[in-house]
Amino acid sequence: MSKPVTVTIPHELGRAEARKRIEDGISRMGHQFDGVKLTKAWDGDRLSFSAKVVGQAVAGRLDVMEEAVRMEVDLPPFFAMIADKVKGRLKKEGQLMLEKK
Numbered sequence: 142m143s144k145p146v147t148v149t150i151p152h153e154l155g156r157a158e159a160r161k162r163i164e165d166g167i168s169r170m171g172h173q174f175d176g177v178k179l180t181k182a183w184d185g186d187r188l189s190f191s192a193k194v195v196g197q198a199v200a201g202r203l204d205v206m207e208e209a210v211r212m213e214v215d216l217p218p219f220f221a222m223i224a225d226k227v228k229g230r231l232k233k234e235g236q237l238m239l240e241k242k
Contacts, residue, residue, distance in 0.1 A: 144221040146228045149211045152239040156186060159239055160205045163188065166238040195219075210235060 152159050167181065167190075181190040188203040201214035212231060216224055 143215040143217055144224050146214045146216055146224050146231070147211070148214075148228055148231045148235060149209055150232060150235040150239055151209045153208070153241050154239060156205055156207050159210055160186060162238045163203065163205065163210065166234070210239065 154162065164183075167179070167188075178193045179190065180192070181188055186205040188205070189201075190203070191198060191200040193199075197217045197219045199214060199216060199220070201212060203210060203212045212235065214227070214231065216227060220227060
């Protein structure tokens with residue numbers, strides 16, 4: 142059974158700028174990791190995504206709001222034991238993308 146991991150990251154960018162930074166950041170990350178196949182689709186301010194990582198399917202949703210971004214990722218059992226590390230990494234990377242510059 143999958144283990145959901147939820148991360149909420151506050152920001153001061155507004156919805157449009159936050160969405161732009163997320164799109165740019167995800168595109169950059171997709172090029173950094175060899176062997177990861179990423180599929181993504183926007184529906185309004187919701188990004189649905191899936192990826193194949195070391196043969197495991199990972200899926201999730203990301204909602205961009207005016208003052209926060211909420212990400213929920215469904216981890217397969219293979220990754221469930223490292224869910225806290227995944228959550229920490231998602232939060233750190235998200236904060237870097239959304240910090241006000």
